[in-house]
Amino acid sequence: MSQHQPVGGRVLTLPVLIFGTLFLVALWILAQRFAFGLGAVTNLNNGYPWGVWVVYDIVIGTAFGCGGLALALTVYVMNRGEYHPLVRPAVLASLFGYALGGASAFFDMGRYWNFYNIFIPSNMNLGSVMLEVGLCVFAYVIILAIEAAPPVLEKFGMKSALAKLNRVLFVVIALGVLLPLMHQSSLGSLLIAAGDKVHPLWQANEMLPLLALVSAIAMGFSIVIFEASLSALGLKHPLDRPLLASMAPIIVGLLAVFLAVRFGELLLAGKLGYVFSSGGLSLALLVETALFAFPLVVLLNPANRQRAKLLFVAALALLLAGAVWRMNAFLIGFQPGAGYSYFPSTQELLVTLGLVAFEVMAFIVIVKMFPIFKGHGQQAA
Amino acid sequence: MKRRDFLKAAGGGALVAATTSGTAQARPNKEPPANAVGMLYDSTLCVGCQACMTECKKINGMPPEQAFGDDMWDSPADLSEKTLNIIKLYRDGDGSVKDRETDGFAFVKRHCQHCVDAGCVSVCPVTAMRKDAKTGIVTHHEDVCIGCRYCVYACPYNVPKYEFSKADGQIRKCQFCNQAGVERIDQGLLPGCVEVCPTGASLFGTYSDLKAEAERRVALQPGENTVYPRGMLNPGSGGYAQPGLPPHEKPAPQYQPEVFGDADDSGGTQVLHIAAVPFQKLGLPDLPERSFAARSETVQHTIYGGAVLPIAALAGLVYAARRSTVGKQEGDDSTGGQQS
Ligand code: SF4
Numbered sequence: 182m183s184q185h186q187p188v189g190g191r192v193l194t195l196p197v198l199i200f201g202t203l204f205l206v207a208l209w210i211l212a213q214r215f216a217f218g219l220g221a222v223t224n225l226n227n228g229y230p231w232g233v234w235v236v237y238d239i240v241i242g243t244a245f246g247c248g249g250l251a252l253a254l255t256v257y258v259m260n261r262g263e264y265h266p267l268v269r270p271a272v273l274a275s276l277f278g279y280a281l282g283g284a285s286a287f288f289d290m291g292r293y294w295n296f297y298n299i300f301i302p303s304n305m306n307l308g309s310v311m312l313e314v315g316l317c318v319f320a321y322v323i324i325l326a327i328e329a330a331p332p333v334l335e336k337f338g339m340k341s342a343l344a345k346l347n348r349v350l351f352v353v354i355a356l357g358v359l360l361p362l363m364h365q366s367s368l369g370s371l372l373i374a375a376g377d378k379v380h381p382l383w384q385a386n387e388m389l390p391l392l393a394l395v396s397a398i399a400m401g402f403s404i405v406i407f408e409a410s411l412s413a414l415g416l417k418h419p420l421d422r423p424l425l426a427s428m429a430p431i432i433v434g435l436l437a438v439f440l441a442v443r444f445g446e447l448l449l450a451g452k453l454g455y456v457f458s459s460g461g462l463s464l465a466l467l468v469e470t471a472l473f474a475f476p477l478v479v480l481l482n483p484a485n486r487q488r489a490k491l492l493f494v495a496a497l498a499l500l501l502a503g504a505v506w507r508m509n510a511f512l513i514g515f516q517p518g519a520g521y522s523y524f525p526s527t528q529e530l531l532v533t534l535g536l537v538a539f540e541v542m543a544f545i546v547i548v549k550m551f552p553i554f555k556g557h558g559q560q561a562a
Numbered sequence: 563m564k565r566r567d568f569l570k571a572a573g574g575g576a577l578v579a580a581t582t583s584g585t586a587q588a589r590p591n592k593e594p595p596a597n598a599v600g601m602l603y604d605s606t607l608c609v610g611c612q613a614c615m616t617e618c619k620k621i622n623g624m625p626p627e628q629a630f631g632d633d634m635w636d637s638p639a640d641l642s643e644k645t646l647n648i649i650k651l652y653r654d655g656d657g658s659v660k661d662r663e664t665d666g667f668a669f670v671k672r673h674c675q676h677c678v679d680a681g682c683v684s685v686c687p688v689t690a691m692r693k694d695a696k697t698g699i700v701t702h703h704e705d706v707c708i709g710c711r712y713c714v715y716a717c718p719y720n721v722p723k724y725e726f727s728k729a730d731g732q733i734r735k736c737q738f739c740n741q742a743g744v745e746r747i748d749q750g751l752l753p754g755c756v757e758v759c760p761t762g763a764s765l766f767g768t769y770s771d772l773k774a775e776a777e778r779r780v781a782l783q784p785g786e787n788t789v790y791p792r793g794m795l796n797p798g799s800g801g802y803a804q805p806g807l808p809p810h811e812k813p814a815p816q817y818q819p820e821v822f823g824d825a826d827d828s829g830g831t832q833v834l835h836i837a838a839v840p841f842q843k844l845g846l847p848d849l850p851e852r853s854f855a856a857r858s859e860t861v862q863h864t865i866y867g868g869a870v871l872p873i874a875a876l877a878g879l880v881y882a883a884r885r886s887t888v889g890k891q892e893g894d895d896s897t898g899g900q901q902s
């Protein structure tokens with residue numbers, strides 16, 4: 182039998198109620214978006230057609246949802262079974278990250294009722310990065326849902342379904358690695374077609390898919406550390422520190438690759454001059470680079486990896502770094518020309534906040550009710 | 563630990579895929595259709611009457627805009643979902659002399675450029691932006707458009723506009739007066755803006771004729787008398803027979819030596835510009851020779867061409883996942899792997 186157990190405890194706690202309220206606020210704003218149009222609640226305009234809903238909820242949110250990918254890569258591809266206890270919580274968190282990314286894509290879509298056209302072969306434009314992202318994210322949400330099904334099947338004692346699932350699980354797992362590799366790189370490629378409208382400091386052209394992918398995987402490992410640390414704290418659940426620490430070398434490697442490609446591209450394309458001469462954007466680059474460099478420096482030292490707090494802070498910095506790089510590339514460094522400006526409206530931010538609140542709330546509720554975490558108390562901390 | 567097995571399998575597959583799918587096949591810029599139509603906007607002929615803006619609104623059923631408050635006339639600030647065509651003013655210093663860069667002014671007409679290698683067509687996931695195989699006109703099809711606004715994000719000329727203020731908003735852009743229900747070109751009519759242009763500043767014709775005409779004009783000696791057609795250049799050319807106002811004759815101005823919309827502007831645009839003032843001053847972008855669309859599609863096709871690379875990678879991954887799950891599974895929980 183599975184050694185996973187529900188965490189248990191009261192479901193309707195104060196945090197859950199607060200998160201629930203924030204989610205209701207988001208729903209109310211979304212109702213207005215559907216009734217009166219995107220312009221009624223957002224500051225989007227025809228210079229900045231993509232705002233925080235695209236850039237945070239989809240581009241950054243799904244990168245935060247790469248915990249499942251990171252663990253699938255280690256457990257199943259690199260065959261490191263010792264990470265297995267982390268898989269279920271990570272898959273669940275990924276499912277939420279991606280499902281909400283998908284939901285955001287839907288309500289951000291200006292003509293959502295035409296959404297089905299991306300599935301009609303005669304309408305597909307195979308050269309479009311957006312098509313690849315749309316189809317691939319959609320498929321991955323389904324894969325994540327299948328990967329997240331076992332705890333539910335276990336809880337309701339559906340043994341035969343579980344056995345059937347187990348027989349094909351390796352195919353599901355393989356797809357669960359391939360699909361995010363595809364669309365996480367494509368999310369970077371989205372910027373290539375925008376050409377000069379993306380500031381040279383971020384328009385890395387052919388290097389964008391690589392940068393996006395490498396940073397997304399690094400963010401995946403970081404989110405596993407982040408979630409494991411937080412849920413150990415919040416749900417009074419033992420923390421397997423050595424296990425988390427052993428991810429640090431992988432993160433260091435990915436960070437090194439990211440920074441080398443990032444600055445190598447600037448150097449080879451002769452764009453280093455922009456590093457200091459771009460005013461506010463130079464500052465944005467500085468913040469971004471500092472956030473990437475911090476976890477690299479901290480985690481290079483093996484002693485630091487064993488210190489739970491430092492490991493946590495390094496993971497947090499990396500998550501912020503990946504988020505800031507995406508924000509800079511898609512929005513802050515996006516320059517449609519004179520006369521256009523964008524800063525998210527309160528409603529846009531409240532919707533994003535409400536969705537994150539929903540994610541956290543649902544995660545808490547589910548781990549209390551379903552066997553997600555490995556048996557608590559029995560695990561060496 | 564059998565990591566090496568996997569790396570061999572996946573690496574081998576990827577290598578085969580990479581070599582067979584021809585990674586190096588960069589997609590070149592697209593070429594215009596043989597009988598492509600086009601428009602030549604000669605800034606030096608434009609008198610700023612804005613008759614073209616009014617006619618454009620009439621044909622496309624669009625209301626006037628008052629961007630600067632309580633104006634008495636249609637006064638949009640820029641292209642928008644209600645303004646598909648705009649005459650903009652360049653002004654420098656005291657703005658006293660027409661078509662002079664310093665202490666002068668000049669007009670520029672902005673609408674969809676009907677790019678030869680159109681970014682909007684390249685990025686649209688559902689083919690809602692289409693380039694006609696015969697005319698090269700780029701039309702929009704809201705019946706399939708999902709409203710993702712990637713075309714708005716990627717168009718180098720900021721042309722497509724989404725109606726943010728509506729619950730069922732759609733993308734709006736100049737469709738060369740040839741969208742379903744209007745079809746002026748198919749009916750043998752001139753684009754609305756060309757038909758009403760009193761000076762021939764907006765001139766219709768085949769793309770190749772117009773390019774030759776543009777090149778002829780910029781090579782003229784300033785002051786040299788020359789004939790300026792109105793309506794259509796070479797009526798009947800390419801099978802497009804269009805009536806127009808009679809031509810007029812006048813001395814040539816001092817043109818900038820370049821034609822905007824040549825093949826070296828990211829593959830070119832079927833709307834060409836010539837002017838007396840540098841194009842960047844008029845707000846036209848300085849684009850690289852290789853189109854962003856070509857660059858983006860090359861990356862996509864390199865990774866996904868024939869789905870070879872993804873399938874090879876999947877094969878490697880299935881192999882690896884099977885090895886690390888099957889056999890460790892007896893009585894184990896579902897997500898495979900081993901118990902720690
Ligand atoms: S100007 Fe913009 S909208 Fe018009 S064809 Fe070119 S890319 Fe498309």
Ligand code: SF4
Binds near residue numbers: 687713
């Ligand atoms: S908004 Fe419509 S036309 Fe523009 S890229 Fe998206 S689906 Fe295509």
Ligand code: SF4
Binds near residue numbers: 614618647736738754
């Ligand atoms: S071709 Fe038609 S739609 Fe385009 S600017 Fe001229 S009048 Fe307007």
